[in-house]
Amino acid sequence: MLITLLCVLATTFSALVASQSVELAGKVGPTSTLAKKLARSKCDITKHGAVSDGKTDISTALTSAFNACKTGGVVVIPSGNYALSNWVTLSGGASWALQLDGIVFRTGIEHTSDFELFSSTGKGAIQGYGYKFHQQGSISGPRILRFYKVTNFSVHDIALVDSPAFHFSMDTCDRGEVYNLAIRGGIHGGLDGIDVWSTNIWIHDIMVTNKDECVTVKSPSKSKFLIASHEPTTTKDNVLVEQIYCNWSGGCALGSLGADTNVSFITYRNIYTGTSNEMLMIKSNGGSGTVSNVVLENFIGHGNAYSLDIDQYWSSMSTAPGHGVQLNNITISNWTGTEANGKQRGPIRIICADGTPCTGINIHDFDMWTESGNSQLYSCRSAYTDSSASPYCLRSDKKDTAYNLSTMTVTATPKGYAAPTMSADLASPTWGFTASIPIPTIPSSFFPGTSPLKALAGAK
Ligand SMILES: *[C@@H]1O[C@H](CO)[C@@H](O)[C@H](O)[C@H]1NC(C)=O
Ligand SMILES: *[C@@H]1O[C@H](CO)[C@@H](O)[C@H](O)[C@H]1NC(C)=O
Ligand SMILES: *[C@@H]1O[C@H](CO)[C@@H](O)[C@H](O)[C@H]1NC(C)=O
Ligand SMILES: *[C@@H]1O[C@H](CO)[C@@H](O)[C@H](O)[C@H]1NC(C)=O
Ligand SMILES: *[C@@H]1O[C@H](CO)[C@@H](O)[C@H](O)[C@H]1NC(C)=O
Ligand SMILES: *[C@@H]1O[C@H](CO)[C@@H](O)[C@H](O)[C@H]1NC(C)=O
DSSP, rough: OOOOOOOOOOOOOOOOOOOOOSSBSSSSOOOHHHHHHHHEEOOOOOOGGGSSSSSOOHHHHHHHHHHHHTBOOOOEEEEOOOBBOOOOOOOOOOOEEESSSSSOSEEEEEEEEEEEEESSSOOOEEOEEEHHHHHTTTOOOOOOOOOEEEEEEEEOOEEEEEEEEOSSSEEEEEEEEEEEEEEEEOSSSSSEEEEEEEEEEEEEEEEEEEESSEEEEOOOSSOOOOOSSSOTTOOOOOOEEEEEEEESSOHHHHHOOOOOOOEEEEEEEEEEEEESSEEEEEEEOOOOEEEEEEEEEEEEEEEEOOOOEEEEEOOTOOSSSSSOOOEEEEEEEEEEEEETTTTTSSEEEEEEETTTEEEEEEEEEEEEEEEESSSEEEEESSSSSSSOOOTTTTTTTTTOOOOOEEEEOOOOOOTTOHHHOOOOOOSSOOSSSSSSSOOOOOOOOEEEEEEOOOOOTTTT
Protein backbone atom coordinates (compact mmCIF):
# COMPACT_ATOMS: atom_id res chain seq x y z
CA MET A 1 0.00 0.00 0.00
CA LEU A 2 1.26 3.44 -0.85
CA ILE A 3 0.43 6.18 1.58
CA THR A 4 0.59 9.84 0.70
CA LEU A 5 1.51 12.11 3.53
CA LEU A 6 0.97 15.80 3.81
CA CYS A 7 2.39 18.34 6.17
CA VAL A 8 3.54 21.91 5.59
CA LEU A 9 5.73 23.81 8.01
CA ALA A 10 8.83 25.80 8.71
CA THR A 11 11.93 24.49 10.39
CA THR A 12 13.44 26.76 12.93
CA PHE A 13 15.38 24.72 15.35
CA SER A 14 14.97 25.22 19.05
CA ALA A 15 17.16 23.38 21.48
CA LEU A 16 15.04 21.11 23.57
CA VAL A 17 16.93 19.66 26.41
CA ALA A 18 16.70 16.50 28.40
CA SER A 19 13.97 16.54 30.94
CA GLN A 20 13.75 15.91 34.63
CA SER A 21 11.01 14.50 36.70
CA VAL A 22 9.21 16.34 39.44
CA GLU A 23 7.26 13.58 41.09
CA LEU A 24 8.56 10.27 39.89
CA ALA A 25 10.71 7.96 41.88
CA GLY A 26 13.64 8.49 39.51
CA LYS A 27 14.72 10.56 36.57
CA VAL A 28 12.84 10.12 33.31
CA GLY A 29 13.68 11.15 29.77
CA PRO A 30 16.83 10.96 27.66
CA THR A 31 20.12 11.07 29.53
CA SER A 32 21.98 13.26 27.03
CA THR A 33 20.88 16.53 25.48
CA LEU A 34 19.72 17.03 21.96
CA ALA A 35 22.45 19.61 21.41
CA LYS A 36 25.06 17.00 22.20
CA LYS A 37 23.50 14.54 19.77
CA LEU A 38 23.28 17.19 17.04
CA ALA A 39 26.93 18.06 17.56
CA ARG A 40 27.84 14.42 16.97
CA SER A 41 25.94 13.65 13.80
CA LYS A 42 22.85 14.62 11.88
CA CYS A 43 21.34 12.38 9.23
CA ASP A 44 18.76 14.00 7.01
CA ILE A 45 16.71 11.33 5.25
CA THR A 46 16.69 13.40 2.05
CA LYS A 47 20.49 12.96 1.96
CA HIS A 48 19.89 9.21 2.16
CA GLY A 49 17.66 9.09 -0.87
CA ALA A 50 14.27 10.15 0.49
CA VAL A 51 12.23 12.23 -1.90
CA SER A 52 9.50 14.42 -0.52
CA ASP A 53 7.08 13.92 -3.37
CA GLY A 54 4.36 12.13 -1.46
CA LYS A 55 4.83 9.03 -3.63
CA THR A 56 8.28 7.51 -3.26
CA ASP A 57 8.63 5.02 -0.41
CA ILE A 58 11.13 6.35 2.14
CA SER A 59 11.63 3.15 4.12
CA THR A 60 15.08 2.43 2.66
CA ALA A 61 16.21 6.04 3.15
CA LEU A 62 14.89 6.14 6.72
CA THR A 63 16.61 2.86 7.58
CA SER A 64 19.83 4.07 5.99
CA ALA A 65 19.73 7.40 7.89
CA PHE A 66 18.94 5.49 11.09
CA ASN A 67 21.90 3.16 10.57
CA ALA A 68 24.19 6.14 10.02
CA CYS A 69 22.99 8.05 13.08
CA LYS A 70 21.65 5.44 15.48
CA THR A 71 24.65 5.64 17.75
CA GLY A 72 24.67 9.13 19.14
CA GLY A 73 23.11 11.20 16.37
CA VAL A 74 19.91 12.82 15.16
CA VAL A 75 17.84 11.46 12.29
CA VAL A 76 15.96 14.32 10.65
CA ILE A 77 12.78 14.08 8.66
CA PRO A 78 12.42 17.62 7.35
CA SER A 79 9.12 19.25 6.56
CA GLY A 80 7.42 17.90 3.47
CA ASN A 81 5.22 15.14 2.11
CA TYR A 82 6.54 11.61 2.48
CA ALA A 83 5.23 8.20 1.63
CA LEU A 84 6.17 5.13 3.62
CA SER A 85 4.94 1.90 2.13
CA ASN A 86 6.78 -0.61 4.28
CA TRP A 87 6.79 -1.14 8.01
CA VAL A 88 9.97 0.24 9.54
CA THR A 89 11.27 -0.96 12.88
CA LEU A 90 14.11 1.14 14.20
CA SER A 91 15.75 -1.33 16.52
CA GLY A 92 18.98 -1.23 18.47
CA GLY A 93 19.89 2.47 18.57
CA ALA A 94 21.51 4.22 21.51
CA SER A 95 21.64 7.90 22.44
CA TRP A 96 19.80 9.11 19.38
CA ALA A 97 16.90 11.33 18.43
CA LEU A 98 14.34 11.44 15.66
CA GLN A 99 13.41 14.97 14.64
CA LEU A 100 10.07 14.67 12.95
CA ASP A 101 9.17 17.97 11.31
CA GLY A 102 7.55 16.21 8.37
CA ILE A 103 5.68 12.91 8.48
CA VAL A 104 6.32 9.27 9.28
CA PHE A 105 3.78 6.56 8.82
CA ARG A 106 3.57 3.74 11.40
CA THR A 107 6.96 3.16 12.88
CA GLY A 108 8.11 0.63 15.44
CA ILE A 109 10.97 1.53 17.76
CA GLU A 110 12.64 -1.19 19.81
CA HIS A 111 15.57 -1.89 22.07
CA THR A 112 16.72 1.71 22.24
CA SER A 113 17.99 3.79 25.11
CA ASP A 114 18.57 7.52 25.51
CA PHE A 115 16.12 8.41 22.76
CA GLU A 116 14.09 11.49 21.86
CA LEU A 117 11.28 11.71 19.27
CA PHE A 118 10.07 15.25 18.74
CA SER A 119 9.16 18.00 16.35
CA SER A 120 11.16 21.21 16.62
CA THR A 121 8.19 23.19 15.33
CA GLY A 122 5.33 21.33 17.01
CA LYS A 123 3.94 20.67 13.55
CA GLY A 124 5.42 17.28 12.82
CA ALA A 125 2.86 14.51 12.62
CA ILE A 126 2.42 10.86 11.97
CA GLN A 127 -0.59 10.46 9.74
CA GLY A 128 -1.77 6.87 9.78
CA TYR A 129 -4.57 7.14 7.22
CA GLY A 130 -6.39 4.50 9.24
CA TYR A 131 -9.61 5.24 7.41
CA LYS A 132 -8.25 3.19 4.50
CA PHE A 133 -8.43 0.15 6.80
CA HIS A 134 -11.58 1.29 8.59
CA GLN A 135 -13.67 1.83 5.49
CA GLN A 136 -13.03 -1.83 4.72
CA GLY A 137 -14.36 -2.76 8.14
CA SER A 138 -10.99 -3.54 9.75
CA ILE A 139 -9.76 -2.00 12.99
CA SER A 140 -6.90 -4.44 13.41
CA GLY A 141 -4.23 -2.71 11.31
CA PRO A 142 -0.86 -1.56 12.66
CA ARG A 143 -0.28 0.81 15.53
CA ILE A 144 1.17 4.18 14.49
CA LEU A 145 3.84 4.21 17.15
CA ARG A 146 4.98 1.27 19.15
CA PHE A 147 7.78 1.41 21.71
CA TYR A 148 9.13 -1.86 22.98
CA LYS A 149 11.96 -2.03 25.52
CA VAL A 150 12.89 1.62 25.07
CA THR A 151 14.70 3.13 28.04
CA ASN A 152 15.42 6.76 28.99
CA PHE A 153 13.37 8.45 26.32
CA SER A 154 11.01 11.28 25.52
CA VAL A 155 8.35 11.84 22.89
CA HIS A 156 6.99 15.33 22.51
CA ASP A 157 5.38 18.05 20.43
CA ILE A 158 4.01 15.86 17.66
CA ALA A 159 0.54 14.84 16.50
CA LEU A 160 -0.51 11.24 15.97
CA VAL A 161 -3.45 11.02 13.62
CA ASP A 162 -5.88 8.37 12.39
CA SER A 163 -4.14 5.20 13.43
CA PRO A 164 -5.36 1.98 11.84
CA ALA A 165 -5.36 0.57 15.43
CA PHE A 166 -3.85 1.92 18.69
CA HIS A 167 -2.02 5.23 18.37
CA PHE A 168 0.87 4.81 20.79
CA SER A 169 1.79 1.87 22.97
CA MET A 170 4.68 1.60 25.40
CA ASP A 171 5.47 -2.00 26.22
CA THR A 172 8.13 -2.89 28.79
CA CYS A 173 9.73 0.55 28.64
CA ASP A 174 11.42 2.40 31.47
CA ARG A 175 12.08 6.04 32.40
CA GLY A 176 10.10 7.81 29.71
CA GLU A 177 8.54 11.25 29.43
CA VAL A 178 5.71 11.80 26.95
CA TYR A 179 4.23 15.29 26.58
CA ASN A 180 2.65 17.93 24.38
CA LEU A 181 0.92 15.51 22.05
CA ALA A 182 -2.33 15.79 20.12
CA ILE A 183 -3.83 12.44 19.23
CA ARG A 184 -6.84 12.25 16.99
CA GLY A 185 -8.35 9.01 15.79
CA GLY A 186 -11.55 7.71 14.28
CA ILE A 187 -14.60 7.85 16.53
CA HIS A 188 -14.68 4.11 17.11
CA GLY A 189 -13.64 1.46 19.62
CA GLY A 190 -10.21 -0.16 19.26
CA LEU A 191 -8.37 3.04 18.37
CA ASP A 192 -6.74 3.71 21.75
CA GLY A 193 -4.78 6.91 22.40
CA ILE A 194 -1.92 5.93 24.72
CA ASP A 195 -1.54 2.51 26.32
CA VAL A 196 1.33 1.96 28.73
CA TRP A 197 2.62 -1.08 30.55
CA SER A 198 6.04 0.03 31.70
CA THR A 199 7.89 1.49 34.66
CA ASN A 200 8.73 5.07 35.63
CA ILE A 201 6.75 6.91 33.00
CA TRP A 202 5.62 10.54 33.16
CA ILE A 203 2.84 11.39 30.73
CA HIS A 204 1.59 14.98 30.70
CA ASP A 205 -0.17 17.52 28.53
CA ILE A 206 -1.85 15.20 26.07
CA MET A 207 -5.07 15.66 24.12
CA VAL A 208 -6.87 12.60 22.84
CA THR A 209 -9.91 12.56 20.57
CA ASN A 210 -11.09 9.08 19.57
CA LYS A 211 -13.71 6.81 21.04
CA ASP A 212 -11.61 4.43 23.06
CA GLU A 213 -8.84 4.59 25.66
CA CYS A 214 -7.49 8.06 26.35
CA VAL A 215 -4.38 7.40 28.48
CA THR A 216 -4.56 3.92 29.92
CA VAL A 217 -2.33 1.80 32.12
CA LYS A 218 -2.55 -1.83 31.10
CA SER A 219 -1.28 -5.21 32.09
CA PRO A 220 -0.99 -7.92 29.47
CA SER A 221 -3.50 -10.38 30.80
CA LYS A 222 -1.48 -13.51 30.12
CA SER A 223 2.03 -12.62 31.17
CA LYS A 224 3.26 -11.71 34.60
CA PHE A 225 4.65 -8.31 33.82
CA LEU A 226 5.10 -5.53 36.26
CA ILE A 227 3.46 -2.31 35.20
CA ALA A 228 4.82 -0.04 37.84
CA SER A 229 7.26 -1.48 40.25
CA HIS A 230 7.35 -0.15 43.76
CA GLU A 231 10.88 0.33 44.93
CA PRO A 232 10.59 -0.25 48.67
CA THR A 233 12.74 2.77 49.52
CA THR A 234 10.47 5.31 47.88
CA THR A 235 6.85 6.30 48.08
CA LYS A 236 6.85 8.36 44.90
CA ASP A 237 4.74 7.64 41.86
CA ASN A 238 5.95 5.28 39.21
CA VAL A 239 3.49 6.18 36.54
CA LEU A 240 2.33 9.78 36.68
CA VAL A 241 -0.32 10.98 34.28
CA GLU A 242 -1.30 14.64 34.47
CA GLN A 243 -2.92 17.46 32.50
CA ILE A 244 -4.78 15.23 30.12
CA TYR A 245 -7.56 16.45 27.86
CA CYS A 246 -9.75 13.52 26.87
CA ASN A 247 -11.78 15.38 24.32
CA TRP A 248 -14.49 13.17 22.88
CA SER A 249 -12.73 9.96 23.82
CA GLY A 250 -13.33 6.68 25.56
CA GLY A 251 -11.74 7.97 28.76
CA CYS A 252 -8.81 6.85 30.88
CA ALA A 253 -8.55 3.42 32.47
CA LEU A 254 -6.52 0.90 34.35
CA GLY A 255 -6.99 -2.31 32.45
CA SER A 256 -8.22 -4.51 31.30
CA LEU A 257 -6.59 -6.53 34.06
CA GLY A 258 -6.29 -10.31 34.09
CA ALA A 259 -4.14 -12.94 35.78
CA ASP A 260 -1.05 -11.94 37.78
CA THR A 261 -1.78 -8.24 37.71
CA ASN A 262 0.83 -6.22 39.53
CA VAL A 263 0.06 -2.50 39.36
CA SER A 264 1.06 0.01 41.99
CA PHE A 265 1.96 3.64 42.54
CA ILE A 266 -0.06 5.15 39.74
CA THR A 267 -1.22 8.77 39.92
CA TYR A 268 -3.67 10.51 37.62
CA ARG A 269 -3.99 14.21 38.33
CA ASN A 270 -5.70 17.14 36.57
CA ILE A 271 -7.66 15.05 34.10
CA TYR A 272 -10.34 16.76 32.02
CA THR A 273 -12.81 14.49 30.28
CA GLY A 274 -15.59 15.58 27.94
CA THR A 275 -18.13 13.53 25.97
CA SER A 276 -16.39 10.26 26.75
CA ASN A 277 -17.47 6.81 27.87
CA GLU A 278 -16.07 7.40 31.36
CA MET A 279 -13.70 9.62 33.32
CA LEU A 280 -11.78 6.72 34.78
CA MET A 281 -12.48 3.02 34.70
CA ILE A 282 -10.74 0.13 36.43
CA LYS A 283 -11.79 -2.96 34.52
CA SER A 284 -11.30 -6.65 35.04
CA ASN A 285 -13.22 -9.88 35.01
CA GLY A 286 -11.83 -12.68 37.15
CA GLY A 287 -8.04 -12.54 37.23
CA SER A 288 -5.56 -12.37 40.08
CA GLY A 289 -2.84 -10.18 41.55
CA THR A 290 -3.20 -6.67 42.88
CA VAL A 291 -3.70 -3.00 42.08
CA SER A 292 -2.63 -0.78 44.95
CA ASN A 293 -1.56 2.73 45.91
CA VAL A 294 -3.43 4.56 43.19
CA VAL A 295 -4.34 8.24 43.40
CA LEU A 296 -7.00 9.76 41.14
CA GLU A 297 -7.22 13.46 41.94
CA ASN A 298 -8.53 16.69 40.44
CA PHE A 299 -10.79 15.28 37.76
CA ILE A 300 -13.26 17.41 35.81
CA GLY A 301 -15.98 15.81 33.70
CA HIS A 302 -18.73 17.03 31.40
CA GLY A 303 -21.17 15.05 29.32
CA ASN A 304 -19.64 11.65 29.99
CA ALA A 305 -21.59 8.41 30.26
CA TYR A 306 -19.81 6.96 33.31
CA SER A 307 -17.59 8.92 35.65
CA LEU A 308 -15.84 6.77 38.29
CA ASP A 309 -16.45 3.23 37.12
CA ILE A 310 -14.78 0.27 38.81
CA ASP A 311 -16.10 -2.87 37.21
CA GLN A 312 -14.62 -6.22 38.18
CA TYR A 313 -17.27 -8.09 36.22
CA TRP A 314 -16.60 -6.20 33.03
CA SER A 315 -18.55 -7.98 30.36
CA SER A 316 -16.45 -6.84 27.40
CA MET A 317 -13.58 -9.13 28.37
CA SER A 318 -13.68 -12.86 28.84
CA THR A 319 -13.27 -14.12 32.39
CA ALA A 320 -9.60 -14.54 33.32
CA PRO A 321 -8.44 -17.32 35.66
CA GLY A 322 -8.59 -16.38 39.34
CA HIS A 323 -11.03 -15.08 41.96
CA GLY A 324 -10.48 -11.45 41.03
CA VAL A 325 -7.82 -8.77 41.05
CA GLN A 326 -7.39 -7.35 44.57
CA LEU A 327 -7.84 -3.57 44.60
CA ASN A 328 -6.42 -1.84 47.64
CA ASN A 329 -5.59 1.72 48.66
CA ILE A 330 -7.23 3.68 45.86
CA THR A 331 -7.78 7.36 46.69
CA ILE A 332 -10.30 9.32 44.66
CA SER A 333 -10.42 13.02 45.47
CA ASN A 334 -11.57 16.38 44.17
CA TRP A 335 -13.81 15.32 41.29
CA THR A 336 -16.14 18.01 39.99
CA GLY A 337 -18.36 18.65 36.98
CA THR A 338 -21.34 16.86 35.57
CA GLU A 339 -22.31 13.52 34.06
CA ALA A 340 -24.77 13.03 31.20
CA ASN A 341 -27.46 11.11 33.09
CA GLY A 342 -26.79 10.27 36.71
CA LYS A 343 -29.89 8.18 37.21
CA GLN A 344 -29.03 5.86 34.32
CA ARG A 345 -25.28 5.86 34.87
CA GLY A 346 -24.36 7.21 38.25
CA PRO A 347 -21.07 9.03 38.83
CA ILE A 348 -19.89 6.50 41.44
CA ARG A 349 -20.00 2.87 40.44
CA ILE A 350 -17.75 0.50 42.36
CA ILE A 351 -18.44 -3.11 41.50
CA CYS A 352 -15.75 -5.25 43.13
CA ALA A 353 -15.18 -8.96 42.78
CA ASP A 354 -16.97 -10.99 45.46
CA GLY A 355 -13.93 -13.29 45.55
CA THR A 356 -11.60 -10.40 46.42
CA PRO A 357 -13.54 -7.49 47.92
CA CYS A 358 -11.87 -4.09 47.40
CA THR A 359 -10.26 -2.48 50.43
CA GLY A 360 -9.11 1.05 51.10
CA ILE A 361 -11.34 2.70 48.50
CA ASN A 362 -11.25 6.21 49.89
CA ILE A 363 -13.32 8.94 48.27
CA HIS A 364 -13.06 12.60 49.31
CA ASP A 365 -14.52 15.77 47.84
CA PHE A 366 -16.47 14.03 45.14
CA ASP A 367 -18.97 16.61 43.92
CA MET A 368 -20.56 15.74 40.63
CA TRP A 369 -24.09 16.28 39.44
CA THR A 370 -26.33 15.11 36.63
CA GLU A 371 -26.97 17.07 33.42
CA SER A 372 -30.40 15.55 32.91
CA GLY A 373 -33.02 14.64 35.52
CA ASN A 374 -32.78 15.51 39.19
CA SER A 375 -31.21 12.52 40.86
CA GLN A 376 -28.13 10.38 40.59
CA LEU A 377 -27.11 6.93 41.71
CA TYR A 378 -24.13 5.63 43.67
CA SER A 379 -23.66 1.86 43.44
CA CYS A 380 -21.26 -0.40 45.29
CA ARG A 381 -20.66 -4.11 45.59
CA SER A 382 -18.07 -5.79 47.81
CA ALA A 383 -16.29 -2.45 48.24
CA TYR A 384 -14.78 -1.23 51.53
CA THR A 385 -13.32 2.03 52.70
CA ASP A 386 -10.95 2.86 55.55
CA SER A 387 -13.21 5.67 56.68
CA SER A 388 -15.47 4.71 59.55
CA ALA A 389 -18.23 6.95 58.21
CA SER A 390 -19.12 4.64 55.29
CA PRO A 391 -19.44 7.48 52.81
CA TYR A 392 -21.30 7.15 49.54
CA CYS A 393 -22.35 3.50 49.24
CA LEU A 394 -19.05 2.12 50.55
CA ARG A 395 -18.90 -0.03 53.66
CA SER A 396 -16.43 0.08 56.47
CA ASP A 397 -17.40 -3.00 58.48
CA LYS A 398 -15.86 -6.48 57.99
CA LYS A 399 -13.54 -6.08 55.07
CA ASP A 400 -13.33 -9.58 53.69
CA THR A 401 -16.97 -10.35 53.15
CA ALA A 402 -18.62 -10.03 49.78
CA TYR A 403 -21.84 -8.05 49.67
CA ASN A 404 -24.44 -7.63 46.97
CA LEU A 405 -25.06 -4.56 44.90
CA SER A 406 -26.24 -1.73 47.09
CA THR A 407 -27.34 1.56 45.66
CA MET A 408 -27.99 5.02 46.99
CA THR A 409 -30.11 7.59 45.20
CA VAL A 410 -29.02 11.18 45.69
CA THR A 411 -31.44 14.04 45.10
CA ALA A 412 -29.54 16.91 46.72
CA THR A 413 -27.26 18.79 44.34
CA PRO A 414 -23.72 18.60 45.73
CA LYS A 415 -22.32 21.98 46.61
CA GLY A 416 -19.35 23.02 44.51
CA TYR A 417 -19.97 20.61 41.64
CA ALA A 418 -19.67 23.40 39.02
CA ALA A 419 -16.46 23.15 37.02
CA PRO A 420 -15.05 24.96 34.00
CA THR A 421 -15.20 23.59 30.48
CA MET A 422 -12.50 23.74 27.85
CA SER A 423 -13.40 26.23 25.17
CA ALA A 424 -12.82 23.82 22.32
CA ASP A 425 -14.67 20.75 23.50
CA LEU A 426 -18.29 21.17 22.58
CA ALA A 427 -18.37 20.69 18.82
CA SER A 428 -18.99 17.20 17.55
CA PRO A 429 -16.36 15.71 15.25
CA THR A 430 -16.86 16.81 11.70
CA TRP A 431 -14.83 14.00 10.18
CA GLY A 432 -16.17 10.53 9.67
CA PHE A 433 -14.80 7.07 9.87
CA THR A 434 -14.41 6.69 6.14
CA ALA A 435 -12.61 9.90 5.22
CA SER A 436 -9.18 11.24 6.05
CA ILE A 437 -8.86 12.92 9.45
CA PRO A 438 -7.19 16.34 9.52
CA ILE A 439 -4.04 16.84 11.59
CA PRO A 440 -4.97 18.80 14.75
CA THR A 441 -3.06 21.68 16.25
CA ILE A 442 -1.52 20.96 19.62
CA PRO A 443 -3.70 22.94 22.08
CA SER A 444 -2.21 25.61 24.32
CA SER A 445 -3.82 24.15 27.45
CA PHE A 446 -4.78 20.60 28.42
CA PHE A 447 -6.57 21.27 31.69
CA PRO A 448 -8.58 24.34 32.77
CA GLY A 449 -6.41 27.03 34.29
CA THR A 450 -3.10 25.36 33.53
CA SER A 451 -0.34 25.80 30.99
CA PRO A 452 1.68 22.88 29.65
CA LEU A 453 4.34 21.86 32.18
CA LYS A 454 6.95 22.22 29.44
CA ALA A 455 6.65 25.00 26.86
CA LEU A 456 5.22 23.91 23.52
CA ALA A 457 7.80 23.63 20.73
CA GLY A 458 7.50 26.50 18.33
CA ALA A 459 5.91 28.65 21.05
CA LYS A 460 9.03 30.77 21.34
C1 LIG B 1 18.90 5.35 32.22
O1 LIG B 1 19.22 6.53 32.94
C2 LIG B 1 19.63 6.30 34.30
C3 LIG B 1 19.94 7.63 34.94
O2 LIG B 1 18.89 8.51 34.78
C4 LIG B 1 20.86 5.41 34.31
O3 LIG B 1 21.16 5.10 35.66
C5 LIG B 1 20.59 4.13 33.54
O4 LIG B 1 21.77 3.37 33.46
C6 LIG B 1 20.10 4.44 32.14
N1 LIG B 1 19.72 3.19 31.47
C7 LIG B 1 20.23 2.84 30.30
C8 LIG B 1 19.78 1.52 29.76
O5 LIG B 1 20.99 3.53 29.67
C1 LIG C 1 4.85 -7.06 42.31
O1 LIG C 1 6.10 -6.44 42.02
C2 LIG C 1 6.88 -6.12 43.18
C3 LIG C 1 8.10 -5.33 42.76
O2 LIG C 1 8.90 -6.05 41.88
C4 LIG C 1 7.23 -7.40 43.89
O3 LIG C 1 7.94 -7.09 45.06
C5 LIG C 1 5.95 -8.14 44.26
O4 LIG C 1 6.26 -9.37 44.83
C6 LIG C 1 5.08 -8.35 43.03
N1 LIG C 1 3.82 -8.90 43.48
C7 LIG C 1 3.23 -9.92 42.87
C8 LIG C 1 1.94 -10.35 43.45
O5 LIG C 1 3.71 -10.48 41.89
C1 LIG D 1 -1.60 4.39 49.80
O1 LIG D 1 -1.12 4.92 48.57
C2 LIG D 1 -0.51 6.18 48.72
C3 LIG D 1 -0.23 6.72 47.33
O2 LIG D 1 0.66 5.93 46.64
C4 LIG D 1 0.71 6.06 49.59
O3 LIG D 1 1.32 7.31 49.75
C5 LIG D 1 0.31 5.49 50.94
O4 LIG D 1 1.46 5.26 51.70
C6 LIG D 1 -0.46 4.19 50.77
N1 LIG D 1 -0.99 3.79 52.05
C7 LIG D 1 -0.76 2.59 52.56
C8 LIG D 1 -1.40 2.33 53.87
O5 LIG D 1 -0.06 1.76 51.98
C1 LIG E 1 -9.40 20.63 42.89
O1 LIG E 1 -9.29 20.64 41.47
C2 LIG E 1 -9.36 21.93 40.91
C3 LIG E 1 -9.35 21.76 39.42
O2 LIG E 1 -10.48 21.06 39.05
C4 LIG E 1 -8.21 22.78 41.39
O3 LIG E 1 -8.30 24.07 40.85
C5 LIG E 1 -8.22 22.82 42.90
O4 LIG E 1 -7.07 23.49 43.34
C6 LIG E 1 -8.24 21.43 43.48
N1 LIG E 1 -8.38 21.48 44.90
C7 LIG E 1 -7.54 20.92 45.72
C8 LIG E 1 -7.83 21.04 47.16
O5 LIG E 1 -6.54 20.31 45.31
C1 LIG F 1 -26.61 -11.61 45.72
O1 LIG F 1 -27.99 -11.77 45.49
C2 LIG F 1 -28.32 -12.96 44.79
C3 LIG F 1 -29.81 -12.99 44.56
O2 LIG F 1 -30.33 -11.74 44.44
C4 LIG F 1 -27.86 -14.18 45.54
O3 LIG F 1 -28.11 -15.32 44.77
C5 LIG F 1 -26.39 -14.08 45.85
O4 LIG F 1 -25.98 -15.14 46.67
C6 LIG F 1 -26.09 -12.78 46.55
N1 LIG F 1 -24.65 -12.66 46.72
C7 LIG F 1 -24.09 -12.27 47.85
C8 LIG F 1 -22.59 -12.17 47.85
O5 LIG F 1 -24.73 -12.00 48.85
C1 LIG G 1 -12.03 18.65 20.76
O1 LIG G 1 -12.82 17.79 20.03
C2 LIG G 1 -13.76 18.44 19.24
C3 LIG G 1 -14.64 17.39 18.68
O2 LIG G 1 -13.91 16.37 18.16
C4 LIG G 1 -13.04 19.25 18.17
O3 LIG G 1 -13.98 19.93 17.38
C5 LIG G 1 -12.14 20.22 18.86
O4 LIG G 1 -11.37 20.90 17.90
C6 LIG G 1 -11.22 19.50 19.82
N1 LIG G 1 -10.46 20.44 20.58
C7 LIG G 1 -9.25 20.81 20.26
C8 LIG G 1 -8.61 21.77 21.22
O5 LIG G 1 -8.66 20.40 19.29
